[in-house]
Amino acid sequence: MTKTDKQALRAKAEMATQGEWWIDSHGSAMVAFPSTTEVLVVFVTDSNAMGPAVRHEDTGNLSHWRNDNDASFIAAANPVTVLALLDELEAAEKRNYELESSVIAPGIMRCAKCQFVLTKNNINMAAGTITAGDSKTEPCPNGCGPLWPVTWKEQALEMRDSSEQWFEDLQVSKARIAELEARTITVKLPAACADDEYFIDGVFQPLRYERDVERALRAAGIALDTGE
Numbered sequence: 001m002t003k004t005d006k007q008a009l010r011a012k013a014e015m016a017t018q019g020e021w022w023i024d025s026h027g028s029a030m031v032a033f034p035s036t037t038e039v040l041v042v043f044v045t046d047s048n049a050m051g052p053a054v055r056h057e058d059t060g061n062l063s064h065w066r067n068d069n070d071a072s073f074i075a076a077a078n079p080v081t082v083l084a085l086l087d088e089l090e091a092a093e094k095r096n097y098e099l100e101s102s103v104i105a106p107g108i109m110r111c112a113k114c115q116f117v118l119t120k121n122n123i124n125m126a127a128g129t130i131t132a133g134d135s136k137t138e139p140c141p142n143g144c145g146p147l148w149p150v151t152w153k154e155q156a157l158e159m160r161d162s163s164e165q166w167f168e169d170l171q172v173s174k175a176r177i178a179e180l181e182a183r184t185i186t187v188k189l190p191a192a193c194a195d196d197e198y199f200i201d202g203v204f205q206p207l208r209y210e211r212d213v214e215r216a217l218r219a220a221g222i223a224l225d226t227g228e
């Protein structure tokens with residue numbers, strides 16, 4: 001049904017006698033109630049009761065109809081037209097459903113109570129691909145009730161919140177690393193005096209001293225790579 005067809009149908013409906021249409025109690029006339037006080041005859045089955053046929057200015061028809069546009073409207077609102085309208089409506093409803101479905105992020109379900117998130121994936125070994133699973137509801141493993149499909153919008157908001165958290169964590173970690181890098185470590189090195197174990201008969205023993213320096217450094221948490 002084209003836009004022009006719809007406009008023509010609308011024009012006919014608008015020109016026809018307004019108000020609710022009703023068959024009178026004798027079943028011989030269709031009447032309209034344009035207001036609470038007005039009753040207009042749309043048509044009666046006995047053409048004699050409709051008076052003599054007259055030429056209608058609007059339509060150019062010679063007819064018994066009080067308003068010949070009523071006849072045009074009834075003719076236009078035939079089953080073919082109504083079915084075409086229904087077809088269009090059904091197609092629009094189907095399209096709406098498809099659009100609504102595309103709002104759901106496939107394979108992601110969330111529990112509204114405990115925030116448990118289930119991500120379903122299909123692993124296709126032959127093709128070497130992983131695709132999103134279905135969004136069919138299933139119970140929360142924590143026994144809260146059903147899991148609900150997650151929309152792309154909810155998913156995007158969730159990822160935004162997560163990335164904000166990651167960014168904050170990263171800043172904290174960076175600050176901690178800088179703190180660790182800048183820290184001063186105090187190591188108490190062994191003193192070498194003429195009368196201690198590093199001297200034998202007044203001769204300094206470098207290997208002994210080195211060994212104790214190494215121990216002191218390791219004790220302070222400094223890793224040593226002494227090599228070969």
Ligand SMILES: [Zn+2]
Pocket residue numbers: 111112113114115116140141142143144145
């Ligand atoms: Zn739950």
